Amino acid sequence: MLIIEKVLLLKNSEIFKNSRETDLVEIASICEECSFDKDVLIFSKGDKGNCMYFIYSGKVLIHDEGHEIVTLGENEIFGELSLLDTESRSASVTTLADCVLLKIEQEAFYDVIATNTDILKGIMRTLCKRLREQDRVTIEMKKVMS
Amino acid sequence: MLIIEKVLLLKNSEIFKNSRETDLVEIASICEECSFDKDVLIFSKGDKGNCMYFIYSGKVLIHDEGHEIVTLGENEIFGELSLLDTESRSASVTTLADCVLLKIEQEAFYDVIATNTDILKGIMRTLCKRLREQDRVTIEMKKVMS
Numbered sequence: 062m063l064i065i066e067k068v069l070l071l072k073n074s075e076i077f078k079n080s081r082e083t084d085l086v087e088i089a090s091i092c093e094e095c096s097f098d099k100d101v102l103i104f105s106k107g108d109k110g111n112c113m114y115f116i117y118s119g120k121v122l123i124h125d126e127g128h129e130i131v132t133l134g135e136n137e138i139f140g141e142l143s144l145l146d147t148e149s150r151s152a153s154v155t156t157l158a159d160c161v162l163l164k165i166e167q168e169a170f171y172d173v174i175a176t177n178t179d180i181l182k183g184i185m186r187t188l189c190k191r192l193r194e195q196d197r198v199t200i201e202m203k204k205v206m207s
Numbered sequence: 208m209l210i211i212e213k214v215l216l217l218k219n220s221e222i223f224k225n226s227r228e229t230d231l232v233e234i235a236s237i238c239e240e241c242s243f244d245k246d247v248l249i250f251s252k253g254d255k256g257n258c259m260y261f262i263y264s265g266k267v268l269i270h271d272e273g274h275e276i277v278t279l280g281e282n283e284i285f286g287e288l289s290l291l292d293t294e295s296r297s298a299s300v301t302t303l304a305d306c307v308l309l310k311i312e313q314e315a316f317y318d319v320i321a322t323n324t325d326i327l328k329g330i331m332r333t334l335c336k337r338l339r340e341q342d343r344v345t346i347e348m349k350k351v352m353s
Contacts, residue, residue, distance in 0.1 A: 125346055146335040151342055174324070181327045188334040189292040195341035196297055200271060202348045 062117070064089050067163060070115055073136040075190075079183035088180070091169040096161050103154045110143025110150045111167040119160025125152045132157065144170060145184070208263070210235045213309060216261055219282040221336075225329035234326070237315040242307050249300045256289025256296045257313040265306025271298045278303065290316055291330065 067089035071077040077085060092115070097103060104110065106125055115138050123130040123139060130152055133139055139154055144167050174180050213235035217223045223231060238261070243249060250256065252271055261284050269276040269285060276298055279285055285300055290313050320326050 128346065128350065130346065142335045142339060146332045148335070148339060151339050174328075176324070178321055178324060178327065181324060181331065185327065185331055185334065186292045188331065188338060189288045189294070192334060192337055192341065193288060193294060193297050195338065195345065199341065199344060199348070200274065200276065202345070202352070204274065206348070206352070 092163040113140040113144035115163040120157040259286040259290035261309040266303040
């Protein structure tokens with residue numbers, strides 16, 4: 062995959078959509094392309110996580126103890142929390158089709174963002190947005206349950 | 208309140224607990240002390256938010272359309288998402304007692320973090336932690352509901 066293709070994939074993701082193309086070239090240069098067959102367990106809940114994945118093609122299932130949490134497809138990302146903090150994986154991920162993924166390792170990522178506040182701010186805004194969405198879901202579920 | 212007292216309050220909060228004291232002195236210098244009587248609406252859901260609050264003393268209720276979401280007390284914070292992104296308030300806040308709060312305005316905050324990746328990383332880790340907690344709550348609720 063060319064660097065420019067990687068940049069476009071990153072730009073389409075929620076986490077990097079606010080980042081500038083020049084910053085994304087740096088991130089793209091540390092992305093590693095990797096392929097998985099169908100029905101492969103990529104990581105398990107509780108694993109030490111030190112990378113995140115972008116889905117270039119294919120489909121994966123996020124699951125937890127037999128419960129299906131969500132299905133993700135092209136341009137979507139997973140494992141991003143373990144890239145950003147140092148906690149273990151909070152759910153398991155299995156491929157539902159042959160997949161081509163881009164992998165970003167934590168150490169290389171931290172080298173890039175150490176001097177790049179714009180990327181960090183973009184990520185922070187994305188995390189805030191997801192927290193707001195989660196808060197909304199929790200409040201709605203509480204209303205239904207009460 | 209002395210700068211050192213403000214630093215200690217910040218250090219006790221989840222959002223800044225991983226930040227260094229030297230960094231917190233910078234943040235403390237932009238904190239404004241403000242008092243509210245009991246039963247005062249500090250902000251309403253939908254308001255444009257451009258600041259966050261630390262509770263030095265007192266108690267507040269976070270609520271949404273008649274639903275009580277959570278009660279917060281000393282050393283806790285609220286309004287932090289609107290400090291970090293540019294969205295409107297996702298819930299309303301009313302004092303349950305006389306309160307002394309520390310207020311941080313967005314513009315001053317961004318000036319400080321523009322050159323300080325460590326503070327940004329600490330905040331990012333905190334947001335990740337909250338997202339993980341929220342994910343856990345959502346999964347548990349889904350299990351209960353199914």
